[in-house]
Amino acid sequence: MTAEGYAMKKYRPQDIEVKWQSFWEKEGYFKVSEDRFKEKYYLLEMYPYPSGKIHMGHVRNYAIGDVVARYKRMRGFNVLHPMGWDAFGMPAENAAIENNTHPAKWTYDNIDYMRSQLKRMGFSYDWGREIATCRPEYYKWEQLVFVRMFEQGLAYKKKTFVNWCDQCQTVLANEQVVDGCCWRHTDQEVVLKEMDSWFLKITDYVKELLEYCDKLPGWPERVLTMQKNWIGESHGAILRFPVVDSDHVIETFTTRQDTIYGATFLCFAPEHPLVRELTRGYPQEKEVDEFVERTLKVDTFMRTADWTVKEGVFTGRYCLNPATGEEIPIYVANFVLYEYGTGAIMAVPTHDQRDFDFAKKYGLPLRVVIKPPDTDLPEDEMTEAYVDEGVLVNSGPFDGMPNMEALDSIIEYLEKKGMGYKTVNYRLKDWGISRQRYWGAPIPIVHCPECGEVPVPEDQLPVVLPLDLDLKEGGKSPLPFAPSFYETDCPRCGRPAKRETDTMDTFVESSWYFDRFASPRYDEGPFKKEEVGYWMPVDQYIGGIEHAILHLLYSRFYTKVLRDMGYLGIAEPFTNLLTQGMVCKETFRCREHGYLYPEEVKDGRCTHCGKEIEIGSSVKMSKSTRNVIDPQDLIDRYGADTVRMFCLFASPPERDLEWSDEGVEGAWRFINRVWRFIEENRELLSRMMPYDGLQEIPPDLRDIHRKTHQSIKKVTEDIEDRFHFNTAISAIMELLNTVNQFLNTNDEITEVAWSVIKEATEIMVVLLHPIVPHVTEELWAALGHEESLAKVPWPEYREESLAKESRLIVIQVNGKLRSRIEVPVSLTEEEIRKKALADERIQRFVADKEIKKVIVVRNKLVNVVV
């Protein structure tokens, strides 16, 4: 019992959080629709894969997003803040095998549980727009878009060498291969396999994708750099090498056409179709076949790793160097990539290190064609290739020309002779979307023996993924074994035909889900034009840096395709992008039991064997290193507000977040401090009117008032300009400290003082609301308000309230801090200079020395140079 005679309420998050969550939901606060009279703001966080339960990475990502969503609402924006599920994918199949359940059941159960967890966190989503990509109502439209793309030639099938994982029994995109192994099974070496696959022609859009990298000022520079490098534009030329005793001409791509006179041999990639043709009937045929077969067994990564020995074999054939007319030998080499350029290279051993290594190994001739500026370069003394600039030699009409200038001249010369042309090459490859998996969206194509590949007509979509099938042995897809699925009639000729049994890469679903959120229930097309036109593009997208390339590049591509089909009126999906860092924690390791979960460690010892544990460095939280914290435990113990506050306070979003048990405790304590402060003074505070800044008040109260308005300014700018919630929270902590200090140091608190404190208190609660929405709603009510805090507008600071009549000036001598003086802000520079020089402590330092210079920075500092 306090002096006022009522029981002080203790902060019990479990009681208040669920209460406010159901209040918001009941009132429909976060439901939105198009409103021409309000400015829209589309805030999106990357939707999760429903893996079972939410993890700290989700919590951090969504806490950041929720602050922005709630803040923008308080600022009067019409905020679209949706949530959904990236619901197709392999883990569902793996779990199905392990737990003897169906991927669909596993997925939907997980969605239900994770939705309840997200709701328990108090995130302000418009749940009425929830989507799950595994529902036919969603993938129906994806199939429709695929059909359109097929009709326009943007989706096509081709035979390719693909990365094959024996464990997944599926194809992996090149990007999904990590260290030569499957990115999901890091101990499974990926093998090359020839297979029919569906591709989307992202290369048709390569120029625009690259160009627009410079038109996305709201994206982090590093993400754009990574995308540019991934696209990999390079300017060069195609050069033609006619084969001796043959009609064939080999095309090679090079960026170094200036070195053409030094090309002394040519290399094919092992996959190149001409290899077989040119060697047929030649003595080298068998040896070449063996080499190709052997090399292709090794996957691309291993084959081309820099520590792999460069190997090759002579084909027995020769071609003509288009510049010199000389006959040069043709080789097949392991380091040449079929996927890049034309799959064949001209080799200039004197000016390319790889070619040099290869030439040395097989005793091939060297010819220097670029002379270094100050020295001669005899071929027989070279120990490495000369890759720098110089002047051309041994280059016919181009002798004496600086090599960089010759780039254009040489290609013009060869072009006239019909031996080549200038071109731009890209590293980006078409997007392979075929998956030999069950749990994905079926590719809507029918294979007819008469008509070939026929798209499923629009009125027959969706091709529903049958749920009454079970995975085959080893996790293989049941679709190719299910006549009920694949047996059909050709939509064109009506004869018996077979459905495509491949399903789509889940990156396809995530390439347009943000559009679908704008009209999630529309059933006459992928989206309703007015709705998607109102909401798109996403104003702020927030997600992990790990998606910097694939997901974001595919989404950009897909947006441009949908634009060209007339569905969208925009060129880019995400105006602003925030990439947040990872959540990290130290690892615990027992000599006997390996990595341990935090709960398996007690007093620095393993709970299984009592051995002392080793504490490893802090790395990304993951199941494999077991350094994970379950957010659910924290919610149960501290409540959602504390978890949110910790995630936001511990570090700025773009940096990695260092996990700390004590840090959570600190967030909990701060919320309790705010709670206690208001509870203890509730009686007085609730009946007091907040100070409005107009009437004259004593200086110590003016300090509190000023601090209040400084806090508004600081918190607003930190959220608005840079998402630095950690410093925003610090500012609010300082405000509370200021008020507490005042109460602790003054015995008698006047009415006016209480009204100034009331203002500070209300501002504190309002500023904290986007960060810790539940406790602030409760406190807002405790302060006597009847309307929900979620409906209160964001406060504006008063410029006049920030004004100070005096200012602290620091005085330096030779750049070293020596004294501080408080001066009225009205003082001129000259007056400040005089005051500074007159300062007693400064006098001591400059006493017998000559003053050379005095620098005055108004309202900041004086530096006396002696």
Add this chain to the structure above:
RNA sequence: GCCUGGGUGGCGGAAUUGGUAGACGCAAGGGACUUAAAAUCCCUCGGUCCUAGUGGCUGUGCGGGUUCGAUUCCCGCCCCAGGCACCA
């Protein structure tokens, strides 16, 4: 090897435009309250030296430079993290 970030107390971090280095929080130490503990509150808290002060020196990975003044800009180097991998 290349590209991109980063390196600040015992720890997470702050210093936003070249102007008081270490805000705010955590941990630690001391004290108050308590029968006791928890909770809470108060004080100290980069290093070092002394005459103990509104003290001196030193200090933002290392070495230089520019500047009256550098965590911030420039050059060279070291270390850490992430991405890429013979790209012709």
